[in-house]
Amino acid sequence: MRWATYFAVTAAVIIVGLALGVTLPLVSLRLEAWGYGSFAIGVMAGMPAIGVLLGARLTGRLAGWFGTPQTLRLCLLASAGSVALLTLMPSYPLWLFLRLLIGISLTVVFVLGESWINQLVEDRLRGRLVALYGTGFALSQLCGPLLLTALGTEGDQGFWLSAGLLVAGSLLLLGHGGAPQVNAESASGKGLGKFCRNLPAIAWAVVLFAAFEAMVLTLLPVYLLREGFAQQLALIMVSTVVVGDAALQLPIGWLADRVPRQTLFRCCGVVLLASSLSIPALLHTSLIWPVLVLFGASAGGLYTLSLILVGQRYRDDALVRANAHIALLWGIGCLLGPMSTGAASQWISGHALPMLMALGAAGFVWLAFQRGAFSEVAGARQPG
Incomplete structure (x- = not known):
């Protein structure tokens, strides 16, 4: 290597x-x-x-x-x-x-x-x-x-x-090789629908994490302020989510080389669902701190494992095309996440942010346990 x-x-x-x-x-x-x-x-x-x-x-x-x-x-x-x-x-x-x-x-x-x-x-x-x-x-x-x-x-x-x-x-980057060899036509951005049909859990995981990341830095501080937290404490809580995302990706990656990656992928979805549902109930208790860490780590784990699963399957222009689809899905999540959460927060519930994340996580868990959810990566060698 x-x-x-x-x-x-x-x-x-x-x-x-x-x-x-x-x-x-x-x-x-x-x-x-x-x-x-x-x-x-x-x-x-x-x-x-x-x-x-x-x-x-x-x-x-x-x-x-x-x-x-x-x-x-x-x-x-x-x-x-x-x-x-x-x-x-x-x-x-x-x-x-x-x-x-x-x-x-x-x-x-x-x-x-x-x-x-x-x-x-x-x-x-x-x-x-x-x-x-x-x-x-x-x-x-x-x-x-x-x-x-x-x-x-x-x-x-x-x-x-x-x-x-x-x-x-x-x-x-000067003087380095080993980059993917790309055909301009076959690696164009076409085929997003087919990518989503073949890998629905991965596609939804990317959208979900993009929405999460866009909302954490923009809407989560507002949510915490409206729930009565002082500005400094609200920013510390947001930082806790970000640190949870950053600090626990290496342990997740280590596990991904030792246990079946699809199983770990599903576990991250379940933890994200549980932590999202727990936030409103535990927000004003000391238990909110580990919940925020798990909230960030599980959401970040979805994206990390999406890249790992795509990388184990594709090479060269197929890999570039798959990552281009991931970028498109990322853009969609960045646009839709804050917009839908902002509207729901104003007109439906003050707890719209964790509730919509829970809804998205539930959708991911449902997709991840469907037969054929990972049909495109099933043939690749799995650890464990």
């Missing part, structure tokens, strides 16, 4: 998470300082999600035309240029376009980076090494806002640091 390449690609994608963790809140804070309202800031925040949907369609074609390593480097440099222009051209309409470009180019980076990692790793180590990547990315996103706090939000240092990080990520 090419260990140097694995760590280089993993580091490059983790750097993207750190750059996003700095840039995304900085853009929102800058718009607020300019006097823009919540709707305008929300529209700006939604542009990368639209970019995800577009970028997933373009990834296979770009990799087929330019090759996977070259496409990754070009997209990282394009993202760096777009972030730099956020500093040089402070215009709301232009920022909308630049955020769209950032969403498109970084989606290509995620799809090809995760495909490259899955192509490289040996199956006996797949669980641990994919989980190591997931842990690193989650921690990088968590460190981004902390780094922004140290840099300050008044100046443009955060934008320039993010641009520099993205350039450094492109340089890390």
Whole structure:
């Protein structure tokens, strides 16, 4: 196995998470300082999600035309240029376009980076090494806002640091091989419906985790404040969910190399269902802290195991195509999760966030126990 390449690609994608963790809140804070309202800031925040949907369609074609390593480097440099222009051209309409470009180019980076990692790793180590990547990315996103706090939000240092990080990520990939070989036509973004029919549990798990991640940082603090928690304590509770997601992915990956992965996948769904249902009842008790850890860990485990199960089955352009479908499903989850939860919170129940997560987890559990739920991965070698 090419260990140097694995760590280089993993580091490059983790750097993207750190750059996003700095840039995304900085853009929102800058718009607020300019006097823009919540709707305008929300529209700006939604542009990368639209970019995800577009970028997933373009990834296979770009990799087929330019090759996977070259496409990754070009997209990282394009993202760096777009972030730099956020500093040089402070215009709301232009920022909308630049955020769209950032969403498109970084989606290509995620799809090809995760495909490259899955192509490289040996199956006996797949669980641990994919989980190591997931842990690193989650921690990088968590460190981004902390780094922004140290840099300050008044100046443009955060934008320039993010641009520099993205350039450094492109340089890390120089001289490395073993990337998926991609046919531009066969790895285009077509075939999402077939992917969902063949792997319904994996498809729904990706949508569910995307909705979870979008809601945790945006709507969970609001939910906790409305339930009477002080702002500082609410943020600590949100951080507990994120830390649970990051810290327990490696144990989940270790288990994935020792027990049947489909069984572990189902267990994560059951734990997510139980923890979601427990939140309203235990919210004002000391038991809420382990529940929040399990809430984050089980949701993160669904995504980690989705990547592992896809990686053990597909190679080359089929792997890129599968990861492009995952990116499309991610974009759908990011769009639908906060919208549906926000509407339900306003008009149905104040506990809509954990209840909708429980409903989604119940749907996953039902799909995961259906015959043929993993038909596309059944032939691959399983641990345990």
